Amino acid sequence: MxxxxxxxxxxxxxxxxxxxxxxxxxxxxxxxxxxxxxxxxxxxxxxxxxxxxxxxxxxxxxxxxxxxxxxxxxxxxxxxxxxxxxxxxxxxxxxxxxxxxxxxxxxxxxxxxNQPRITSPADFANYLMADMMYLEKEHLVVLTLNTRNYITGEHTVYIGSLNTSVLRLAEVFQVGIRNNAAAILVAHNHPSGDPTPSPEDVNVTRQLVAAGKLLDLELLDHIVIGHHRYVSLKERGLGFD
Structure with missing residues (x-):
């Protein structure tokens, strides 16, 4: 030595x-x-x-x-x-x-x-619209936020038809936990261009809201993105009972 x-x-x-x-x-x-x-x-x-x-x-x-x-x-x-x-x-x-x-x-x-701050569903939709509105497959994207609603991360956690039989809710919240997020936002696109939420979209949202309460990691909103249009399930009261 x-x-x-x-x-x-x-x-x-x-x-x-x-x-x-x-x-x-x-x-x-x-x-x-x-x-x-x-x-x-x-x-x-x-x-x-x-x-x-x-x-x-x-x-x-x-x-x-x-x-x-x-x-x-x-x-x-x-x-x-x-x-x-x-x-x-x-x-x-x-x-x-x-x-x-x-x-x-x-x-x-x-x-x-200096990261973008989300203060409304419109802010949320505008942040993702250009990237997601013309995707040929459904993508589920999670944004993580800090306590002041600044975006701290953007993650695609699933690609494919959105339904509770294949989507693992744990994967959605693992992103937030790893990033020490104060809250999360979820968005997915409809390749058809029509952002009208399906019954399955509402069901997924309801389960995400429930899981967020158990994990103390709030889901602030879930939006569906179409061609230059979006729908906020939170604004519509869909799945956020």
Whole structure:
């Protein structure tokens, strides 16, 4: 074990001595040039990290870090002291890395807060209409909501004719439970274009409402989408007894 540690330290020392500086790379291979040519989304995580760090030897350093940590979440969960102990990192780069990842976390939080908010059946229908009104098969879609009725997730849980003999109610609510939802909305389309709810649609809704009460995960509405039209079963009082 001790010998393996010595070998690893020696390997890291050799890596640092032979680290290739970004400015020594062919111009078209440098992360900045590739960013301009193909865009940030096409770059590897190591290349993006190298650009953000701005170090002269940033690409090799970023490649080494990702090789050891594997995932950005592993870096994010490390302390500044732990990162600083990584070969070639040090205190300054450790601070930069954690600051970069913190910015990403804050961006994700802002993006989540900017998700569409559902305040009416019309909002719900408009959110899904373009995607669902011309589908050739029936699709059952579940939207998960937070406590302020912002959409936190969209999931297609079933494709096929909607009836209680084949639809597993558990699959509908598992989506909400996994997403820690405060409530859910359910929608399905009628390929015929006529959104008039069938007796089976009403029966499914009634069972979903009952299951939601048992699981303490409320079904706020179930809408049927047709061609540029929709029907809210909640507004019609169908299945929401």
């Amino acid at each position: 001790q010998q393996s540690l010595v070998d690893l330290q020696a390997y890291d020392t050799r890596r640092l001595k032979h680290r290739r500086l970004i400015k020594e790379m062919p111009v078209d291979e440098q992360p900045y040039s590739r960013m301009d040519k193909v865009g940030l989304p096409a770059l590897s995580t190591a290349e993006v990290m190298a650009i953000a760090l701005g170090n002269r030897d940033g690409l090799d350093l970023a490649t080494d870090i990702m090789a050891r940590k594997k995932r950005l979440t592993a870096i994010r969960s490390s302390t500044r002291h732990e990162l600083a102990q990584e070969p070639g990192v040090g205190e300054v780069t450790a601070r930069k890395l954690l600051a970069i990842l913190e910015l990403g976390r804050r961006f994700s939080r802002e993006e989540a807060l």
